[in-house]
Amino acid sequence: MGKRGVWKLGAAMLAVMMVFALGCAKKQAVKSSETAGAPSAAPSGQQPPGGIVSEPVKPESPAAGKQMAAAEAGAAVTKEMPSAFADIHFDFDKSFIREDARPVLSQVADYLKKNKGAKLQIEGHCDERGTAEYNMALGDRRAESARAYLASLGVPASALSTVSFGKEKPVDPGHNDAAWAKNRRAHFVLK
Amino acid sequence: MKRTCLSLLLALAVVLAPRAGGAILYIDINAPGGKRMPVALPDLVTASGDPSLSAAVPKVIADDLRMTSLFEVLPPASYLERILPAHFAGKPLSFPDWKMIGAEAVVIGKTEARGDQVAVEMRLYDSTLGNMMAGKRYVGPAKSYRTIAHRFANEILYAFTGVRGIFDTEIAFTATPKGGRGKEIYVVGLDGQEIRKVTDNRSFNLFPRWSPDGNQLAFTSFKTGVPAIYLRNLQNGSERPVVKFGNTKTPGSFTPAGNALFVSVSTGGNSEIYRVHIDGSRPEKIMGGWGILVSPSVSPDGKKIAFVSNRGGAPQVYVRDLGGGKELRISHAGGYSTSPSWSPAGDRIAFTSQSGGRFSIYTVKPDGSDQQLLASADGDCSDPSFSPDGRYLVYTFQKKGYSELKIISADGRWGKSLLSGLGGLGSPAWSPRR
Structure with a gap:
C-alpha cells in the first residue's frame, strides 16, 4: 500500500471515527485522536480529559440582569434587615466589646428579658480590608462576643443566635476610615 | 457503549x-x-x-x-x-x-x-x-x-x-452579579474568555475550591440563610451539603486523594480546623482551641497544612506537620498575613500580607526561608492561588471598590489582567489540569 493508500484508509477510518464521536458525544466533549503528545490527566475510561462541562457559556445578558435584580428584593439574606437597636462597633481586627457598645447592649438585654419569647440574631460584620475568609471568622467572633456579653447580662441562650457575613455586607459603601469604622459592627435583628 | x-x-x-x-x-x-x-x-x-x-x-x-x-x-x-x-x-x-x-x-x-x-x-x-x-x-x-x-x-x-501545559485550565472566582447584591461563583478560561456562572441563587456563595479531578467545587453558600459548605458537581450541576455543623464555615482545600476536605468551622467564636470526608461524614478536628484558625491549604504530599492563626495577636501564616503536630510560623512580612496557597509543585507557599497600609503578595519556602515579595501595587493584592504547574498565580487586585483578577508568573517576570468589569471580584482559585 502506497502512502496515498494509507491516507485514504486514514480518511475512511476518520469518517467512521467521527460517526462514533457524534454517536457517543452526548456531553459535547472534545475528543481527540493523537499521534504524539502530553500524557492526559485523567485515566482513560473516565470522562474524556477536559470534557467540556455541560454548562454552556452564558455571557451576562441584560435581560438576565433585570430578572436577577427583580428577584433580589425578596432575598432576605442579601439585604440589611432593619433593626430596633443601634449597631455596636469594633476596632480593626478586634472582637472585644468596647466601652461605647455597652449602653446599646444593656438596652438589647433589657428588651429581651422583658419580651420573653423574642429571638435575636446577631450579625457580625467586618470592613473591606483583609481577606474574605479571615474576615468571615472575625465577624463570627464579633457576633459571639456580643452574644456572650448579652448572656452575661442574663439573656437566656435560647433567645440568641449569631451569623457572620464577614466583609460581604458593608453598611457604608465608602473606602475610607469613617466607612470602615461603621462597617466593623454587630447588627441586631429581631426574628 | x-x-x-x-x-x-x-x-x-x-x-x-x-x-x-x-x-x-x-x-x-x-x-x-x-x-x-x-x-x-x-x-x-x-x-x-x-x-x-x-x-x-x-x-x-x-x-x-x-x-x-x-x-x-x-x-x-x-x-x-x-x-x-x-x-x-x-x-x-x-x-x-x-x-x-x-x-x-x-x-x-x-x-x-x-x-x-x-x-x-x-x-x-x-x-x-x-x-x-x-x-x-x-x-x-x-x-x-x-x-x-x-x-x-x-x-x-x-x-x-517535556512539561505539560496548563492552557485549558480555568479559574473559579466570586463576583457580584450585575444588578445583584449577593455573590455568585463563576468560572473563566485563562484568557479571560468563556465566563460561566456556576451558582445562581442570589445569596452569598463564597470561597470556591476545586476537587483534585477538577469535576467538583466546594464552597460556602448562604442560600438557606444559614451558611453551609456544599459540593457541586460541575458536570451535571448537582449540589449537596457537606458541612452543616457549627456556625461560620469555609472550605480550605481537598486532600490530594480528593476523598476529604480540610475546612474551618467556628463554634462559640473560635474557628477551628477539621478534616471532613466529602460525603460529610467523619469530621475530625485537626486543630482547635481559642482564637481564629482558618484557610487550611494542604501540601501536595498531603503531609502538612499551611493555615492562618491569630493566636500571636494578629493573623499570621503557619505550617503544621499533620503527623507530628509540629508548627512553624512562616510569614514574616507584616502585622497581618492571611490566605496561604501551597504550590502544587510543593516548593513554595504564597500568602497575603499587609505592610505600609497596603496588602501585597509574598511567597516563601515551606520552612519559612527565602521570603520574597511577588506582587505589590497602588492598591491591594490578595488571595493568591497557584496554577497546577506552580508556574503562575492568580490573585485579586482591589482599589477603592474597583476589583480585578490578575495573573503573574511565579518568578514575577510576567503578568496580565485576567478579568475586570464585574463587581466584587475575589477568591480566585486555579483549577487542576484537565
Whole structure:
C-alpha cells in the first residue's frame, strides 16, 4: 500500500471515527485522536480529559440582569434587615466589646428579658480590608462576643443566635476610615 | 457503549502516527530569559464550515504561547508559503521557506464542519528536521474551538519542553452579579474568555475550591440563610451539603486523594480546623482551641497544612506537620498575613500580607526561608492561588471598590489582567489540569 493508500484508509477510518464521536458525544466533549503528545490527566475510561462541562457559556445578558435584580428584593439574606437597636462597633481586627457598645447592649438585654419569647440574631460584620475568609471568622467572633456579653447580662441562650457575613455586607459603601469604622459592627435583628 | 467508543477512537488514532519518532527537548523550561523559540502560526485551512476559525484558533494559541515567555510568534505578513489542504494529505511543507523567515517551528491546522461539530486537525513541524513533533485531531462542538486551541497549545509546550501545559485550565472566582447584591461563583478560561456562572441563587456563595479531578467545587453558600459548605458537581450541576455543623464555615482545600476536605468551622467564636470526608461524614478536628484558625491549604504530599492563626495577636501564616503536630510560623512580612496557597509543585507557599497600609503578595519556602515579595501595587493584592504547574498565580487586585483578577508568573517576570468589569471580584482559585 502506497502512502496515498494509507491516507485514504486514514480518511475512511476518520469518517467512521467521527460517526462514533457524534454517536457517543452526548456531553459535547472534545475528543481527540493523537499521534504524539502530553500524557492526559485523567485515566482513560473516565470522562474524556477536559470534557467540556455541560454548562454552556452564558455571557451576562441584560435581560438576565433585570430578572436577577427583580428577584433580589425578596432575598432576605442579601439585604440589611432593619433593626430596633443601634449597631455596636469594633476596632480593626478586634472582637472585644468596647466601652461605647455597652449602653446599646444593656438596652438589647433589657428588651429581651422583658419580651420573653423574642429571638435575636446577631450579625457580625467586618470592613473591606483583609481577606474574605479571615474576615468571615472575625465577624463570627464579633457576633459571639456580643452574644456572650448579652448572656452575661442574663439573656437566656435560647433567645440568641449569631451569623457572620464577614466583609460581604458593608453598611457604608465608602473606602475610607469613617466607612470602615461603621462597617466593623454587630447588627441586631429581631426574628 | 462509551468505553467501546473510546477504545475504537484509540485504535484508529494509530493511523496518524508521527513519521519521525524520538522526543528531543528543545527548551529548558526552567531557564527563563534565554532566546525565545521563533514559531510560525499561519491561519488554518478551512476545508468546510465557519471560516472565522481559520484566524481565531491561531490567535488563541499565540496568546497561550506568549504567556510562557518561551516563544516568539512571528508576524504572519512575513510568511512565504500558503498552507493548502494538500499539506494534510502528504504534501510536505516547503521548510526552507520557513527557515528563511527564522521560524524554527511551524504550526498548521485544518478545520472541517460536521453538522454542529467541528473537526480540527493540528500539526506542529520542526522546520529544521522537517518532522512532525505533534499532531492531533479534535472533534467537538464548534463553539468550543478555544478549548481545542488551548489543548494544542498544551501539546506544543509539551513537545518543546517535556512539561505539560496548563492552557485549558480555568479559574473559579466570586463576583457580584450585575444588578445583584449577593455573590455568585463563576468560572473563566485563562484568557479571560468563556465566563460561566456556576451558582445562581442570589445569596452569598463564597470561597470556591476545586476537587483534585477538577469535576467538583466546594464552597460556602448562604442560600438557606444559614451558611453551609456544599459540593457541586460541575458536570451535571448537582449540589449537596457537606458541612452543616457549627456556625461560620469555609472550605480550605481537598486532600490530594480528593476523598476529604480540610475546612474551618467556628463554634462559640473560635474557628477551628477539621478534616471532613466529602460525603460529610467523619469530621475530625485537626486543630482547635481559642482564637481564629482558618484557610487550611494542604501540601501536595498531603503531609502538612499551611493555615492562618491569630493566636500571636494578629493573623499570621503557619505550617503544621499533620503527623507530628509540629508548627512553624512562616510569614514574616507584616502585622497581618492571611490566605496561604501551597504550590502544587510543593516548593513554595504564597500568602497575603499587609505592610505600609497596603496588602501585597509574598511567597516563601515551606520552612519559612527565602521570603520574597511577588506582587505589590497602588492598591491591594490578595488571595493568591497557584496554577497546577506552580508556574503562575492568580490573585485579586482591589482599589477603592474597583476589583480585578490578575495573573503573574511565579518568578514575577510576567503578568496580565485576567478579568475586570464585574463587581466584587475575589477568591480566585486555579483549577487542576484537565
